[in-house]
Amino acid sequence: AQSVTQPDIHITVSEGASLELRCNYSYGATPYLFWYVQSPGQGLQLLLKYFSGDTLVQGIKGFEAEFKRSQSSFNLRKPSVHWSDAAEYFCAVGAGTGTASKLTFGTGTRLQVTL
Amino acid sequence: GAVVSQHPSWVICKSGTSVKIECRSLDFQATTMFWYRQFPKQSLMLMATSNEGSKATYEQGVEKDKFLINHASLTLSTLTVTSAHPEDSSFYICSAIAGGQADTQYFGPGTRLTVL
Numbered sequence: 001a002q003s004v005t006q007p008d009i010h011i012t013v014s015e016g017a018s019l020e021l022r023c024n025y026s027y028g029a030t031p032y033l034f035w036y037v038q039s040p041g042q043g044l045q046l047l048l049k050y051f052s053g054d055t056l057v058q059g060i061k062g063f064e065a066e067f068k069r070s071q072s073s074f075n076l077r078k079p080s081v082h083w084s085d086a087a088e089y090f091c092a093v094g095a096g097t098g099t100a101s102k103l104t105f106g107t108g109t110r111l112q113v114t115l
Numbered sequence: 116g117a118v119v120s121q122h123p124s125w126v127i128c129k130s131g132t133s134v135k136i137e138c139r140s141l142d143f144q145a146t147t148m149f150w151y152r153q154f155p156k157q158s159l160m161l162m163a164t165s166n167e168g169s170k171a172t173y174e175q176g177v178e179k180d181k182f183l184i185n186h187a188s189l190t191l192s193t194l195t196v197t198s199a200h201p202e203d204s205s206f207y208i209c210s211a212i213a214g215g216q217a218d219t220q221y222f223g224p225g226t227r228l229t230v231l
Contacts, residue, residue: 032218043119043208043222044159051218090158103149103220105158 002027002093006106021076023091032094033074039087086113121223136194136226138209144189145211153206199230
């Protein structure tokens with residue numbers, strides 16, 4: 001069975017600083033990997049996804065993530081954080097050929113941005 | 116595009132009553148919808164997968180008789196929590212897959228259920 005680990009429960013960064021959120025996965029085959037952001041009162045929004053190809057994936061809002069098979073990681077990065085980025089971030093791995101069915105989520109990382 | 120709504124956004128009910136939560140895809144047809152449950156400060160746990168016109172597939176440990184799922188149309192799925200108890204209090208989130216975009220789930224804003 002697949003699993004996702006997000007080691008950091010809570011991270012605080014200053015506005016304008018760089019950000020890296022860690023995600024490690026366990027999956028027997030080539031994983032389908034996702035990062036979602038959840039803001040209060042809003043649904044989960046897809047930031048980016050990796051299925052195959054280039055291991056550095058660009059997403060919305062200036063986020064990117066790098067798939068490293070050797071480390072079973074899919075860390076999310078942003079070079080300069082904005083106050084509006086404060087939210088809960090979830091990494092997820094999908095099972096099922098060619099689909100996002102049966103997503104398994106990590107426990108999430110809450111990002112706080114200080115001004 | 117790809118907007119999913121849920122109604123109600125929050126509900127409070129008495130123990131023993133049933134509560135229905137609706138999940139709608141507003142601008143696309145959803146061949147598959149998912150229902151998740153999220154406990155405070157925890158991750159989303161998949162409860163069931165529903166395909167339009169067929170019975171839902173429940174994850175291990177989820178009581179199908181307690182959590183009734185109906186996906187009668189390509190834009191609507193409902194989750195009914197029957198005979199609710201305080202331990203059913205949680206945040207319920209649905210997601211939907213568009214027919215031509217099977218690789219991405221679009222999530223609703225969630226429904227906060229509190230059972231007194």
